[in-house]
Amino acid sequence: MVIHNSSSSLAETLLHRRQRLASLINFPVILWSGYSNPRNFPANAFPFRASSHFLYFAGLPLPNAAIRLESGKLELFMDNPEPSSALWHGEMPKREEIAAAIGADVARTMSELKHRGRDAASIPVQNYRTTLIQSQILQREISSPSHLEGLDQELAKAIATLRLTHDTGALIELRKAAAVSVEAHKAGMSATPKAKLEAAVRAAMEGVIIAHNMTTSYNSIVTVHGEVLHNEAYHHPLQPGDLLLADVGAETPMGWAADITRTWPVSGKFSPTQRDVYDIVLAAHDACIATISPGVEYQDLHLLAATVIAEGLVNLGILQGNPEDLVDMDAHTLFFPHGIGHLLGLDVHDMEDLGDLAGYEAGRKRSDRFGLGYLRLNRPLKSGMLVTIEPGFYQVPAILNDANNREKYQNIVNWERLSQFADVRGIRIEDDVLVTDDSSEVLTLELPTQANAVEDFLNSH
């Protein structure tokens, strides 16, 4: 735990957050940070990741700690390290020092949390050992964070309201995460010519993140098989004709995330077919970003991307028909099955532990249409929201070879024409876009996006 000298601004940020919380709810709240998870034996744990809700109000990733919030006051509960721990872990900041850094009104031991939980709301931590303690202190069952009830649900709604838009303190962190992620992608591009395996490109990218003392905000995707959407294998060799899809983001020590995808040609030059499709995905990406401003419905961005992609595929002769009609019949989902993006903040899918409570405007539900049903965000945009824009094109065998799809879209897809695009397995272009008062700001703008710029970068490094 390093307490930086920006602590006074951290304390101010946290004060402002809990004052805003106090304006939304009038009951006490206890939030736990959680424990690290053992990997294969207790002393060999995965790196500790504090609960995001805790981090939002406590600012620091304190293991096995809790905070109690009431009427804008902050109580910190944590135990000082055992004296013997200095032998193994060195001198750690004491409870009082941490309390001062985060502007806590009171600092207490964990045992003092007993008898303080009876009327408090909370949100379950993603760690079973912690949820047992939560139930014990709160003196009641605490359900899954995606199915909260009563005060817990009210709390979740209030927290979602706050975390939906980002304050200055959050944006400082989010910009740091974005900047390091941009550097990681540049390193991945630079490493590609000499890389033999996907793993080597991943190493170059994550190396930048580690060197900045950050961690990945999710398990990286670095693959020549971009058509496998959640590909976490890295063993494939890189071939000159391949496109490499890299979806890699950094997370700051305080837990704030970035999320970037780029797709580049291993050889340094897109084939004509690859460039044709790349330009379609890019057109969708650019159209969405150009449209972002407060009040715009995020779902409309999704449908805009779908239409641009459908139109592009019509122009290439892969789809046949009117682009709007094609989108109405979900023909674009053959190649762009996922949503256009999601909220970004302390979590890479921000607040997804709460189910759709943060992502979906009250009263809205997931669509049962294929494709649209995967959309993670369905709200009007507001200034201060950070979202990803990540259109893609994939040839997913499970979709394109599906008998129902083959039949349903038999007169829509020109399968013979499509077969000429066999070297385009998966393309995605993803940036992190902040909604501003009048339009938007791309936090990840420094990374090449245009096909020419990508090629120039690859060939100059």
Place this chain on the structure above:
Amino acid sequence: MVIHNSSSSLAETLLHRRQRLASLINFPVILWSGYSNPRNFPANAFPFRASSHFLYFAGLPLPNAAIRLESGKLELFMDNPEPSSALWHGEMPKREEIAAAIGADVARTMSELKHRGRDAASIPVQNYRTTLIQSQILQREISSPSHLEGLDQELAKAIATLRLTHDTGALIELRKAAAVSVEAHKAGMSATPKAKLEAAVRAAMEGVIIAHNMTTSYNSIVTVHGEVLHNEAYHHPLQPGDLLLADVGAETPMGWAADITRTWPVSGKFSPTQRDVYDIVLAAHDACIATISPGVEYQDLHLLAATVIAEGLVNLGILQGNPEDLVDMDAHTLFFPHGIGHLLGLDVHDMEDLGDLAGYEAGRKRSDRFGLGYLRLNRPLKSGMLVTIEPGFYQVPAILNDANNREKYQNIVNWERLSQFADVRGIRIEDDVLVTDDSSEVLTLELPTQANAVEDFLNSH
């Protein structure tokens, strides 16, 4: 999941292991692999790490799977991926393919495990969700793996007997992990001149591990504050006069670990005081390795290292007295407080989930002497055992400033002389040593160890 073409030898290895198990116990065994742990929301999980006991008999890191072993037969229980998962995760090997690769006699769904658990023994997995399922299937409480009873304890003893020495299949993996870890340390040394932070050296080292499609077998220690024994901070700047201590090891995709520590001068040249102490630690390291052979008591290696260190510190004028007497009064623990090493295998502290059951010969218990009580292995060595040898010298403030120690050792330590060694905060040299039929083999031999060789390497890269 990639099934390599060495599958037939994998199946043979696994057959041999379960035949050996069947020669030790005569009751059925069910072992679970476990689930991945959510990080901050369910879809964002830490990388999956299968239970080591499962890996030993199942060979592959299959999430949410189980095996049943009885009389040398292997039953595999796992569910095929949902058809829809091909959309996100691509085509995965089916249960039958995996069963063939590991030589299972039967392949069944997870639900078929019901009603098979009544008389089976098991070992709890380091994942609460899995232990709930284990208790359910076994129809009984399943206690902590370090406090097993009845058949579970008999099973643990049998597994410890098997895993204590390594077969050919294991050694192939362990050598791979060692080789990549050696490369990682070389990369760390090479990166040091240009590195500004500890994090940059860590990045170079872990980059090599990631590039080989491996993972770290434990959270890396890369620090200029080697006196903090379990230091997991990486933010300190590197200064020319610093020693950098790097304790970094790789783990193969099948779960087999390496564990190496080197300490090198940031400037490329040890100061005279640093070299003096380095040579003492190295002498202890070399003396232990030269002594290793079947039948030797591992605790005697620990005491040998302690004596060599005590003697060296007497020669430097830091300690005063007869080395054997100094060790008898634990004076060496002022500077070498931990054990000389531990078992190494699927876990970096192999089988430490079982408490001391594997590490300590039956009937032996941890010493209550400071230092000796931290010894993780206390058995006579056997051919096929893989152990670490990792002596060190540290100036731990919590030890050296302890009032009791100051009084107890007031006439033993020449504090003034010690103060001349202020630039030696922490040194450790650790290698992975296989006990062979007649002596030993250092699996990590390719890495420079002598002070001159370390300097030469640093200055030639």
